[in-house]
Amino acid sequence: MAFTEFRPLDEKSLVDYIKFVPALFSKLGNNLDGLTIKEVGDGNLNFVYIVAGPSGSFVIKQALPYIRCIGESWPMTKERAYFEALALKEQGHWSPDHVPEVYHFDRTMSLIGMRYLEPPHIILRKGLIAGIEYPLLAEHISDYMAKTLFHTSLLYHSTTDHKHAVAEFCGNLELCRLTEQVVFSDPYKVSQYNRWTTPYLDHDAEAVREDNALKVEIGELKSKFIERAQALIHGDLHTGSVMVTLESTQVIDPEFAFYGPIGFDVGAFIGNLILAYFSQDGHADGGNDRKSYKEWILRTIADTWNLFQKKFIALWDEHKDGSGEAYLPAIYNNSEVQHLVQKRYVEDLFHDTLGFGAAKMIRRVVGVAHVEDFESISDAKKRASCERRALDMAKLLLKERKKFHAIDQIVTAMQQVA
Amino acid sequence: MAFTEFRPLDEKSLVDYIKFVPALFSKLGNNLDGLTIKEVGDGNLNFVYIVAGPSGSFVIKQALPYIRCIGESWPMTKERAYFEALALKEQGHWSPDHVPEVYHFDRTMSLIGMRYLEPPHIILRKGLIAGIEYPLLAEHISDYMAKTLFHTSLLYHSTTDHKHAVAEFCGNLELCRLTEQVVFSDPYKVSQYNRWTTPYLDHDAEAVREDNALKVEIGELKSKFIERAQALIHGDLHTGSVMVTLESTQVIDPEFAFYGPIGFDVGAFIGNLILAYFSQDGHADGGNDRKSYKEWILRTIADTWNLFQKKFIALWDEHKDGSGEAYLPAIYNNSEVQHLVQKRYVEDLFHDTLGFGAAKMIRRVVGVAHVEDFESISDAKKRASCERRALDMAKLLLKERKKFHAIDQIVTAMQQVA
Ligand SMILES: Nc1ncnc2c1ncn2[C@@H]1O[C@H](COP(=O)(O)OP(=O)(O)O)[C@@H](O)[C@H]1O
Ligand SMILES: Nc1ncnc2c1ncn2[C@@H]1O[C@H](COP(=O)(O)OP(=O)(O)O)[C@@H](O)[C@H]1O
Ligand SMILES: [Mg+2]
Ligand SMILES: [Mg+2]
Ligand SMILES: [Mg+2]
Ligand SMILES: [Mg+2]
Ligand SMILES: [Mg+2]
Known part of the structure; x- marks a missing residue:
């Protein structure tokens, strides 16, 4: 399945997406066995998935074209993911100790893959x-x-x-x-x-x-x-x-x-x-x-x-x-x-x-x-x-x-x- | 003669240019007889030509890729003409009584045609x-x-x-x-x-x-x-x-x-x-x-x-x-x-x-x-x-x-x- 157009992901389609993206798949040792995916977004705007397998983990954050906590009645450009990725990279460049590393960015999908800040964070x-x-x-x-x-x-x-x-x-x-x-x-x-x-x-x-x-x-x-x-x-x-x-x-x-x-x-x-x-x-x-x-x-x-x-x-x-x-x-x-x-x-x-x-x-x-x-x-x-x-x-x-x-x-x- | 690439004009080549641009040529009644062209730029940066014929007139301002009063030793983007034309149009929109009308703008040639502010200005x-x-x-x-x-x-x-x-x-x-x-x-x-x-x-x-x-x-x-x-x-x-x-x-x-x-x-x-x-x-x-x-x-x-x-x-x-x-x-x-x-x-x-x-x-x-x-x-x-x-x-x-x-x-x- 290709991801040439934007679509909102869920725990299931995210697996397909990961297979499709070497930068992410390789973080899991190119292996989907024992994978767990959990949506944890407690923020106001976006969807955040923790993706963890036996040999690696990351977080996927996806912006949808509206504000999550309000719903589709308050539209909001999903291009915000582009600026978030830009900023994460710039801030990470200057302060790598205090900014999660970005592994992957997909503008079409408004999606960022980044370091999972594991517990006890x-x-x-x-x-x-x-x-x-x-x-x-x-x-x-x-x-x-x-x-x-x-x-x-x-x-x-x-x-x-x-x-x-x-x-x-x-x-x-x-x-x-x-x-x-x-x-x-x-x-x-x-x-x-x-x-x-x-x-x-x-x-x-x-x-x-x-x-x-x-x-x-x-x-x-x-x-x-x-x-x-x-x-x-x-x-x-x-x-x-x-x-x-x-x-x-x-x-x-x-x-x-x-x-x-x-x-x-x-x-x-x-x-x-x-x-x-x-x-x-x-x-x-x-x-x-x-x-x-x-x-x-x-x-x-x-x-x-x-x-x-x-x-x-x-x-x-x-x-x-x-x-x-x-x-x-x-x-x-x-x-x-x-x-x-x-x-x-x-x-x-x-x-x-x-x-x-x-x-x-x-x-x-x-x-x-x-x-x-x-x-x-x-x-x-x-x-x-x-x-x-x-x-x-x-x-x-x-x-x-x-x-x-x-x-x-x-x-x-x-x-x-x- | 076409003007598909930038080149500095002078009194002579400007005549060819005018023939080539209906917005300017028409200001002269599509007639070059009795035309006078005079470079009057007393400013620091650019070349300004007064173009006047029996049935109309205008000013041509051209930016060259350096600062005129210093010379080629001080390069300066000729794209300034683009911003000058943009600004003239915006300012002319809000204050038409106090801004000369823009007749023509050519980004390739960094050239603006505008109203001649005739004497006694x-x-x-x-x-x-x-x-x-x-x-x-x-x-x-x-x-x-x-x-x-x-x-x-x-x-x-x-x-x-x-x-x-x-x-x-x-x-x-x-x-x-x-x-x-x-x-x-x-x-x-x-x-x-x-x-x-x-x-x-x-x-x-x-x-x-x-x-x-x-x-x-x-x-x-x-x-x-x-x-x-x-x-x-x-x-x-x-x-x-x-x-x-x-x-x-x-x-x-x-x-x-x-x-x-x-x-x-x-x-x-x-x-x-x-x-x-x-x-x-x-x-x-x-x-x-x-x-x-x-x-x-x-x-x-x-x-x-x-x-x-x-x-x-x-x-x-x-x-x-x-x-x-x-x-x-x-x-x-x-x-x-x-x-x-x-x-x-x-x-x-x-x-x-x-x-x-x-x-x-x-x-x-x-x-x-x-x-x-x-x-x-x-x-x-x-x-x-x-x-x-x-x-x-x-x-x-x-x-x-x-x-x-x-x-x-x-x-x-x-x-x-x-
Ligand atoms: N890199 C990460 N590692 C671990 N948890 C994260 C990470 N990024 C986000 N989260 C979790 O997801 C929640 C929402 O993420 P956040 O980027 O603040 O989204 P929003 O833009 O919707 O506020 C955070 O409060 C945090 O609990
Ligand atoms: N529209 C115009 N009508 C009459 N004279 C003009 C006009 N525009 C410029 N000039 C003359 O050309 C001179 C230089 O023009 P200016 O736009 O100030 O160029 P510069 O950017 O080089 O300073 C002005 O001082 C003025 O004498
Ligand atoms: Mg947040
Ligand atoms: Mg946020
Ligand atoms: Mg910088
Ligand atoms: Mg001046
Ligand atoms: Mg000037």
């Missing part, structure tokens, strides 16, 4: 809900972010390379539009897709829709999200796009990748750690009050930012006489000016990070897609109380972000709220 | 040097800028349209790179191309190359120039790209067009008016002290900005329920929030305008390409004194731009310098 969000500390998380994720974002920015790119890449990823506009809608628009207006913990947060949701000062900020960030081609960003870097063990951190699912503001990635990750923090009281019980776990989350937030900025700047210093065309060495030719431009760059990035992070938090409380951190708190009143603190924190960050100058101030502000 | 810069007041200039240029920039921004575009257009104009990267070099880089470093009125400005040129605070600002603007796809900008909107009579204002030469920051266009125009202002003392003589002309320039600067922002905002109000996806009407649904976002947008635009305008001024004093406003002051010492005041003003604007909030403050600052 779990989705980070689930680990955060379970209260598991990941001692290397900040180190790893800061490494991934610094490397992938630095090397695709003008600090490393020639402007020629940059514009070619920007133009290519303009093609991923349908996914950008989805973010524009669900992150930057829907939470601030009446939308059929919005939901929140009712009736407790009815007033809070309404307040978001009537907060003019908030709308000014989200409007500025929305335009920046669309206009500012600063680096190849993952575009969906929440804690559900990271798989972890105690020793390993792997970033999956960059189907929203495009050239956008760096702070959108850093903010997504940190914003989701802040959500995890505010959800902890909902998971506390007699056996575990989650107090020390909350401290660990706070430390991880601070470490993530501090390590990220340190590594990003170290890459900048390392490559300051290199290919990047934003700051030419003949101009930025003394350590004082080098220090000043880096300070300016990082300050701007910090404010973007807070703003975008806050935007990602707000939409998880009053928008279409919620997070398991809160959803798994079954007592609605308790859940609402956690969500409200997260929401209030996010509103503060979005409106007042330019008044903050260090991550410690964010940690302090969080401790004051809860 | 002259290049605005020459009119400013001659001390001629153009009572409609601010009205017209603000109209052109407001219309072309608004309608190609996210205030009018869907994000889909925007990203398609952004991707297309990423192709004009060689011209963008030229701007990056000559505006944002060369003046701030030692470069074989830089020149200035020596020996008078030797110290001033050196001071620019050693001013760390200035380098921080120009670095930020350079990245913004490359990264921020805010609207389809002309990209070279100095007073040498505008042809005028007392009643007419026509914007030519958008070969540098791409999706960039709006303030780069507005700043280019206003920055060049500021240069014209500071050059006036060099043109004063017994018969005309240029005092009242300087007042007119100041008024024109203020009017240009004020009318531009008024018209831009009026277009925004008019289209607030339209196709633009940056500020959705369901969110920006009351006049207070509408006012707040517009205020934020315009404030940001004002600061970009000052910064980019200042950058364009600096490069005209210490960079590769100077302006006739100063070059035509034959007394080098007098010229240097005019240039120094312009340079000092520009440095102030670049460094302190965020402290200014209205164009009147710029006018006042200019009056204090000279």
